[in-house]
Amino acid sequence: MSSDVKRALTRVGVALTTAGVALTALVASVSPAVARAPGAPSPGEKVADALRKSPVYVDSAYADSVPPARQKQLVRQIEKTGLPIKVALVPIVQGDAYDGEADAFAEVVHDRVDRRELVLITGGDKWSGDLNGYEWPADQHQANDAVGAVGFLDETKDAGLADRTEKAIELIAEGDGTKVYEDATDHLRDGDSGSGSLPREDTAGADGGGTPWLLPVAVTVALALAAGALLFFVRGRARSRRGGPRRFPSATGAPFAFPQAVFAAAHTADEEALRRQTEAEVLALGEAVQAADTSTPGLRRALDAYAAAGTVLDAARGLPDLAGVLALVAEGRDALDRAEGATPPLPLCFFNPLHGRADRRTRWRPLGRRDQLHIAVCEECGAAVRARRAPQVLTDEGPEGHRIPYFEVPAERSVWAATGYGSLLRVSEGEGEGLAARVGRGDFSRGRDRG
Structure with missing residues (x-):
């Protein structure tokens, strides 16, 4: 330490889904807090109301990726599982009611749906169009790992949003999402000297291209x-x-x-x-x-x-x-x-x-x-x-x-x-x-x- 610092111490005394989808959402959705008419339902309430009627809600921004026919297929798939699964595919972008946070959107939907048991699959946040998995009570169906595994599987490497959502529901229903996730990402740990350290965010899905993001x-x-x-x-x-x-x-x-x-x-x-x-x-x-x-x-x-x-x-x-x-x-x-x-x-x-x-x-x-x-x-x-x-x-x-x-x-x-x-x-x-x-x-x- 320099003498200047020491003297100072003495004186004182002691830091696409795609960009297109995000752009569509940004253009189409002026801040909900500003654009919503008095008495109109909030964005979260709108989604929750729709999920009470159907287990699948798809925002218009994803209409081409998950058309009505595929939505019906997803509904039938969920009904066959017998699980309290809900799918809310809504682009989450900065400046919206959730400030671009998928976690915040999930909590709002959970609160509005008001179900003790809920498995929720959502669209991505402002950083990506990936899927996220949530569940209440936590970890009962290993939903987070099941959804997170989708982006690492060869079969869904280049899959569209509808196919990835279908695979996520399938893995949740099988109930061993953690094992699937660990098996799918095992090669990322090879030769890493146990570092296992470059992160997996708990709430985000994997990238749609399945590109390994873990490097030695x-x-x-x-x-x-x-x-x-x-x-x-x-x-x-x-x-x-x-x-x-x-x-x-x-x-x-x-x-x-x-x-x-x-x-x-x-x-x-x-x-x-x-x-x-x-x-x-x-x-x-x-x-x-x-x-x-x-x-x-x-x-x-x-x-x-x-x-x-x-x-x-x-x-x-x-x-x-x-x-x-x-x-x-x-x-x-x-x-x-x-x-x-x-x-x-x-x-x-x-x-x-x-x-x-x-x-x-x-x-x-x-x-x-x-x-x-x-x-x-x-x-x-x-x-x-x-x-x-x-x-x-x-x-x-x-x-x-x-x-x-x-x-x-x-x-x-x-x-x-x-x-x-x-x-x-x-x-x-x-x-x-x-x-x-x-x-x-x-x-x-x-x-x-x-x-």
């Missing part, structure tokens, strides 16, 4: 490094046209954003340049803390984050630790900027905090595991997950010396793996302790000792 970690890292300079150049030009560093939505309306130089160093894998930029960010946080009014509600948390950032920076061994410093700086800045009682902004991207501030939260379940996580992801990583592509994951050194995704390092050895750089902490929902508290109580130092 070594290949992923090599591709990421090779494309790094070009990726930053493209992003940098887009940012300069918008007149500054990229910012994502947050509960505060204007979250702290790191300058472009931080991301330039990260994308070119220049550790020394990133260290210098990170050091400057710690110093800037110290100056902001020093200048803050003593009545600032988050001043104590900001002080803790500043002290923790200095501790980690002083001992940082590589990119994962430097990313941790940036996460602590963001936590400190957010504490200073947030109004009392306001919901904290999202933390940095779970898959790679060097991507900057997360854009949204999503449920995700690592391949081969039954438990799911509620993580914060940046726009690019969120799109990659939904399209079954491998996000650019930050790697760290594993127990055997190999590079693995940082979140696969044993939690007792890495505070970053244990917390997902803030994604896995309840403080992001306004409760519990943050990263600074974990570092302050010694989790960072103990992990390094075990390593």
Whole structure:
């Protein structure tokens, strides 16, 4: 750590179905909240009303993909299963009543249908036209895995929406969707040294083309490094046209954003340049803390984050630790900027905090595991997950010396793996302790000792 940072610490005291279908939906549906006439049913109510009369509802945007004759076939297929299956094929796009979230649409339909037992197959969200599977009570019919398996099967690799929906119903009825999913994706784990880590999102379907999105970690890292300079150049030009560093939505309306130089160093894998930029960010946080009014509600948390950032920076061994410093700086800045009682902004991207501030939260379940996580992801990583592509994951050194995704390092050895750089902490929902508290109580130092 530089003498400037140390002096600052002393003074203070301590980030088609197709595009055509999405375009049709965007043009045809001016925001429902604006376009709906007084007293008219909401979009969710409209779908739920239709599902009470028939187990299959197909939006007009999908009329060509699932014509009336195929809809009738799906109805007969569902009736033969004897299961409480409902199909709601509705394009979910940003700006609609669900803000592009298939999960939100499913919950609305479930609430409106008001059935204790329900298996729901929906169309995709704003990232894709894929199918999603939901059920209440959860996992009784393995619907999520059954629907998720459809995109990985050879027989449905190039199938249309109607055929994929038919296959999803068939797999749900058979009741062994988890085994089918694991068998269909088994080849994706081959040669992966147990990494199983590039994600399967819990609620999204597979891509319609069945393209493997799980790559061996070594290949992923090599591709990421090779494309790094070009990726930053493209992003940098887009940012300069918008007149500054990229910012994502947050509960505060204007979250702290790191300058472009931080991301330039990260994308070119220049550790020394990133260290210098990170050091400057710690110093800037110290100056902001020093200048803050003593009545600032988050001043104590900001002080803790500043002290923790200095501790980690002083001992940082590589990119994962430097990313941790940036996460602590963001936590400190957010504490200073947030109004009392306001919901904290999202933390940095779970898959790679060097991507900057997360854009949204999503449920995700690592391949081969039954438990799911509620993580914060940046726009690019969120799109990659939904399209079954491998996000650019930050790697760290594993127990055997190999590079693995940082979140696969044993939690007792890495505070970053244990917390997902803030994604896995309840403080992001306004409760519990943050990263600074974990570092302050010694989790960072103990992990390094075990390593």
